[in-house]
Amino acid sequence: MADTILTTSVAEAVAILASGGLVALPTETVYGLGARADDSRALARIFEAKGRPADNPLIAHVASIEQVGDVVLSIAPYARDLMERFWPGPLTLVLPVREDMPSQLTAGLQTVGVRMPDHALTRAVIKALGVPVAAPSANRSGRPSPTTWEAVREDLEGRIDAILQAGPTTVGLESTVVDCTGDVPVILRPGAITLADLQSVHPEARQRRPDEAAHRSPGLRHRHYRPDAEVRWVGPFDTDTSGTGEAAPDPTEAKHAASASYIGLHDPPDPLRYVRIEIAPSLAAYARSLFHFFRLSEADGVRSIHCERVPCEGLGQALTDRIDRASGSE
Numbered sequence: 001m002a003d004t005i006l007t008t009s010v011a012e013a014v015a016i017l018a019s020g021g022l023v024a025l026p027t028e029t030v031y032g033l034g035a036r037a038d039d040s041r042a043l044a045r046i047f048e049a050k051g052r053p054a055d056n057p058l059i060a061h062v063a064s065i066e067q068v069g070d071v072v073l074s075i076a077p078y079a080r081d082l083m084e085r086f087w088p089g090p091l092t093l094v095l096p097v098r099e100d101m102p103s104q105l106t107a108g109l110q111t112v113g114v115r116m117p118d119h120a121l122t123r124a125v126i127k128a129l130g131v132p133v134a135a136p137s138a139n140r141s142g143r144p145s146p147t148t149w150e151a152v153r154e155d156l157e158g159r160i161d162a163i164l165q166a167g168p169t170t171v172g173l174e175s176t177v178v179d180c181t182g183d184v185p186v187i188l189r190p191g192a193i194t195l196a197d198l199q200s201v202h203p204e205a206r207q208r209r210p211d212e213a214a215h216r217s218p219g220l221r222h223r224h225y226r227p228d229a230e231v232r233w234v235g236p237f238d239t240d241t242s243g244t245g246e247a248a249p250d251p252t253e254a255k256h257a258a259s260a261s262y263i264g265l266h267d268p269p270d271p272l273r274y275v276r277i278e279i280a281p282s283l284a285a286y287a288r289s290l291f292h293f294f295r296l297s298e299a300d301g302v303r304s305i306h307c308e309r310v311p312c313e314g315l316g317q318a319l320t321d322r323i324d325r326a327s328g329s330e
Ligand code: TXA
Pocket: 027, 029, 030, 031, 032, 033, 056, 057, 058, 059, 090, 092, 094, 106, 109, 111, 112, 113, 115, 117, 135, 136, 137, 138, 173, 174, 175, 176, 177, 188, 189, 216, 217, 218, 219, 220
């Protein structure tokens, strides 16, 4: 494929998508790799460009609630309530798919994930295209999701047609995925829209049970982010319990001491050992920085990325999920 075009033009992005091309698009969560959702050849190219397993379905992005009908058969009343409350925003709803949609969109499932991203440029692209845009995160499969256009270029240069350039993403973790095909909403992947947020609209919303995971959200079967650096939990190091929560020293650690990085909410007890440290002023800032920090740490050549443990609730649940998966502990 020819060089990847860098552009800030909505019209150019629309023209490329319209003719079956692949364009990376900014959203509030992470950059997505877009193709028109009704074009099976374009969808097949997404899987090829990313090296994505064929059994992992894509999310269809819409610019309006009306457009959901282009991909979805029916919408449960509570799902419509969630759309009205949280869209545009980091919430993907899994709904019954229309029979005329390409099988690549759903990886052969009877359902499809749909979301309206909170990014004006990308909504303008989808609106002008007039067709929903399928977009997984715009990383090579197994790499951290890209939160900047430069990270997209790092992974996909020469493999995709264009990147619509915009600023860094504001949320930094992928959307909350919620199964809306049953009686109540069920969270399949935690994100910035939390269980408490969903319960404020539908009190019976719940988490998936561990045994429900694999068949309902195929993406959860695949290991996310296999870095050269190991990712591991440390802490928590909050001021009241300084140091007491630290993981037991690892006998192999001494030789890696000079090549570790640290991200967390609090100062680590042993700052001198780290070549890179990021202290996030809030959970939201921790979430926003995490994937970028992984990439920076890799570029530094660190062997080990230490992430401070956070309470597994609210946004902390999404952070815990991503760090668990990166560390291989889930
Ligand atoms: O924030 C996001 O969701 C970003 C931006 C670009 O919108 N997209 C994203 O896409 O993270 P991706 O492909 O990296 O993750 C999609 C997740 C996967 O875990 C996939 O298995 C799940 O959504 N998913 C998609 N369709 C599904 C379906 N029909 N049933 C269950 N899970 C589904």
